[in-house]
Amino acid sequence: MAYLDNSVVTVDAILTKKGRELMARGDGSFQITQFALADDEIDYTLFNPSHPSGSAYYGEAIENLPLLEAFPDESQVMKYKLTTLPRGTARLPIIASVSNVVLKQGQSQAITPETLNYLGNNNTTENNGYIFTVADVRVASLFTGVGINNDEATRLNNITTLGTNVSKTVIGTSLNITSTTVNTLFGDRTQLTTSLTIIGRDSGARVTVPLTIKKV
Amino acid sequence: MSFKRFDAEDIAISADAITAPVWSTGAPTLTTFKTSSIQYAAKNQYHVNVFQSTFTDPDAEVQFDISYADKLGKGTSLYNPSVAGKSPSSTIYGQYRSLVLGDEDSDFVFNADTISENFYVISINRSRFKEKLLPGTFNLTVGGLTLTDNSKDVTVVSYKDSGRVYNVVAGTNGSGGTESYGWFLPDIGTILLDATKLDTDSTCTMVDTVRDLNFNNTNSKKLFDALESFQLNSEETITSNYVFVRVRNSEFNYSVNPSNITGSGDLRHDYMIDAPQAYVTSVGLYNDNNDLLGIAKLSKPLVKDFTKEALLRIKLDF
Numbered sequence: 001m002a003y004l005d006n007s008v009v010t011v012d013a014i015l016t017k018k019g020r021e022l023m024a025r026g027d028g029s030f031q032i033t034q035f036a037l038a039d040d041e042i043d044y045t046l047f048n049p050s051h052p053s054g055s056a057y058y059g060e061a062i063e064n065l066p067l068l069e070a071f072p073d074e075s076q077v078m079k080y081k082l083t084t085l086p087r088g089t090a091r092l093p094i095i096a097s098v099s100n101v102v103l104k105q106g107q108s109q110a111i112t113p114e115t116l117n118y119l120g121n122n123n124t125t126e127n128n129g130y131i132f133t134v135a136d137v138r139v140a141s142l143f144t145g146v147g148i149n150n151d152e153a154t155r156l157n158n159i160t161t162l163g164t165n166v167s168k169t170v171i172g173t174s175l176n177i178t179s180t181t182v183n184t185l186f187g188d189r190t191q192l193t194t195s196l197t198i199i200g201r202d203s204g205a206r207v208t209v210p211l212t213i214k215k216v
Numbered sequence: 217m218s219f220k221r222f223d224a225e226d227i228a229i230s231a232d233a234i235t236a237p238v239w240s241t242g243a244p245t246l247t248t249f250k251t252s253s254i255q256y257a258a259k260n261q262y263h264v265n266v267f268q269s270t271f272t273d274p275d276a277e278v279q280f281d282i283s284y285a286d287k288l289g290k291g292t293s294l295y296n297p298s299v300a301g302k303s304p305s306s307t308i309y310g311q312y313r314s315l316v317l318g319d320e321d322s323d324f325v326f327n328a329d330t331i332s333e334n335f336y337v338i339s340i341n342r343s344r345f346k347e348k349l350l351p352g353t354f355n356l357t358v359g360g361l362t363l364t365d366n367s368k369d370v371t372v373v374s375y376k377d378s379g380r381v382y383n384v385v386a387g388t389n390g391s392g393g394t395e396s397y398g399w400f401l402p403d404i405g406t407i408l409l410d411a412t413k414l415d416t417d418s419t420c421t422m423v424d425t426v427r428d429l430n431f432n433n434t435n436s437k438k439l440f441d442a443l444e445s446f447q448l449n450s451e452e453t454i455t456s457n458y459v460f461v462r463v464r465n466s467e468f469n470y471s472v473n474p475s476n477i478t479g480s481g482d483l484r485h486d487y488m489i490d491a492p493q494a495y496v497t498s499v500g501l502y503n504d505n506n507d508l509l510g511i512a513k514l515s516k517p518l519v520k521d522f523t524k525e526a527l528l529r530i531k532l533d534f
Contacts (some may be wrong), residue, residue, distance in 0.1 A: 003302045010515045013498070014529045019509035020499075021367070031503050032510065035461050038498040041518060049487040058487070062495050063517055074508040078500040080466035081218040087522055090489045092472055094481040117481040134236045156505050169506050180274050200287040202219030206472050 005064045016074040017029040021166055037082040037141055041067060075195060077133035083204030093118040095130075100209055101196055103179040104215040109140070111198075112174040123171050128201035129153075132175040136194040139166035141180050145172025150205050171201065179213040188216045194195035220467065220500065227457045235353075240277045240342045240447040241268050245355075245447040249440065250276070256437075261292045262303040264436045265340070265445075271394065279344060280446075283337040284411070284435035285309035287323075289475040290427035291423060291435045292336070303430070305334070312337060312408065318377030326383070326396040327412045334427065335398060336414075336439045338407040345405035346452040352390030353380055353449035354400055354407070358414070359422030364388050365400035379403030386419070402451075410437070454533050461499050461528040468522055469494055494520045 007026075015023065046061040053060075071077050085092070097114045113130050114123045129148040134140055144157045148171050156170045185192060194210040196211040237244045244352060251264055252271035263281040270276060284291055289306035296302070315321065323331040338356075340349065351367030365382040367373075368390035374381045382400040384407065385392035397417075398409040411425040421440035426433035471494045476484055483489055497518035501510035512530045 011512045011528055011530050013501075013510055013512035013532055014517070015335055015510050015532070016508050018507050021421075022503070022507065022509065029503060029505065029507070032457075032459060032501045033220065033504050034219045034460075034502045036218050036220070036500045036502065037461075037463065037494075037496045039471050039473050039495050041497050042471070042473055042475070042495045044473060044484055045513075047485055047493070052268055055491075059493060059495070059519060063519065065517055067497055067513055067515060067517065070511040071512040072257070072511075073510075077511045078498055080471060080473035080493045081500075082220050082470060082496065082520065085470045086469045087314060087466075087492070088489060089470060089492070090483060091229050091481045092470055092477050092479070092483065094472070129459070133506075152504065159505070167507075171506070174486060199218065199475075204472055205433060 002069055012069055014070050014072055015073050016077070018074045019167055020072075036078060038078045038080055039082060040077060040079050042080075043066065073135075074131070075197070078087055079206070079208070081204050081206060086097070091117040091160050093200060094200055095203035095205045095207040096123070097199060097202060098207055098209055100212070100214045101177075102214065103177070104214050105179055106141075106179040106181045106213060108144075108176065110174050110176050111196075113198050113207075115199075115200050115203050115205050118205070119202070124201040126200045129171050129173045130175075131171050131197075131199040131201055133169045133197040133199075134169050134177075134194060134195070134211065135167050136165050136192075138165060138182075139180050139192050139211065140168075140177050141182075142172060142176060142178035143168055144176045145170035145174070146176055147173030183215070190215050219506075220463075221389050222459070226460045228460075230458060231455045231496060232381065233368040233447050234452050234454050235350050236346075236452075237351070237449045238340060239268055239279055239446075240275070241342065241430060244353075244394060244449065245445050246279060247445045249435075249443045249446075260434060261432055262308065263337075263442055263458060266440065268435065277344075280341055281337075281338065281339045282436045283308045284334070284425075285312055285337055285438075286334040286427065288427075289455065290429055291431075293427070293432050294430045297430060300330050305435075308337065309334075312406075315374055316378045316399070316405065316406075316408070324408070324410075326398055326408075326413065332410045334411040334425065336409040336411055336436070338409065340405040340407075340448070342405065343448045345448075348451050349400070349402035350449040350451040351380075351400065351402050353447065354384075354390070355388050355445070355447040357444040357446075358439065359410075359420040361386060361414075361420035361442075362388055363397055364392050364408075365390055366392060366400075367400075376401075378406070391469055398419050402448070409439070414439075416523065457532040459501060459530040459532065459534065461526070461530065462528040463496075463520065463528075465522055465525045468496070471495075492521060496520055496526065499530060501530070
């Protein structure tokens, strides 16, 4: 992975692994309709409001950061999204009540996140629900969003993958997950590990937790 | 909200013609020509692979092939001595007759009223010519004679079964004489050179085609040995998807980056409560299912606050 030439501002674009899979399907699912911005790689502790040269230099250390090229793995990019909130916001929404998920083979669990600091509420479930993304869908025999009843949620729940190591995304206020019973995925290992990312659809709050499947 | 939908005018599709030198060296002209002893030993009666460097070099790639075609099967060994006229050279002749003329009863007539029974074929490697050859860029010097296509001299383009056909003439950069030395076929990346014309031309001294019956005269190697320089460009149509990302001043000014907030969600720097700043490094392109289809990285962080708007153009090539 190389650094990008930053002598001029350029945009280096690639398709993700998921994008290539959907393009290969040719079923119309490869259609760009929306975008999000992220600040992966930025370390805000470098922001210096005490800079002796004044406010124009507070972000000097960040603005000179050389950026890496894009990763094609969709689970390794767009981690920290920028969000639109009213000016004067002092606390940003965060997702609580979700920690490491550990399941035995074939075990089911419902995961119901809550959002703190959103619209002045301490704990709230977002009206438009959450986006749940598992980085490697092979570890789950069931991965279904519940609580949001619209066409989009239904379509996402019904999407099947090709048995390859790609992500799957669903939406809902809760996630029902059942771990895989397929032994061959484990090989010589006693557990499989991937990641589960939860993003608030209204707030943009995000959390990624490890998802571990233990072989029985 | 973290996602913003594109408007219809934010996504534009454009098709652009891209031209480039054919050769993997990146240079417009190839002056070093090498063969593979392994390939030559096995297949020289059919074709000779031509590399830009010694074939054992890690970066050696086949640039083009040379074949010899003969209607009567001369110049190569017969498949079966008791079956006259059936040899690798007649196989190659039939192959290009089908490909270029499309009619088994047609003959190659490079110059009016003269049927050409034998010719050389220069077939450019597909990965090198990409989609098609660019007329007007073909300059081949062989045995002291410089040949080009006549694309700049003709006003009406001729077509055969293999697409556009230009005459190969003595000259440079798409313009030259009127006598044809063969055909330049840009749509199939192929050049046919009339063997008889090369042999009889007083300028071209090094190609001496031999047409023995039932004998391998290694004619392809004769043309190879006469090569001096070869200039050629490819042409490819690239379909690009231009995506315009428009960010208004009031949008995307806060970040949920863990280094920007404390564990309880408070902004790390009080200064940012009234003057929030975010630094854009990535643009994610999503479908309606929230699948991340494409990712664009900026070369340097872009400051975003309530006083700034951003317009980013992302180009996706297919």
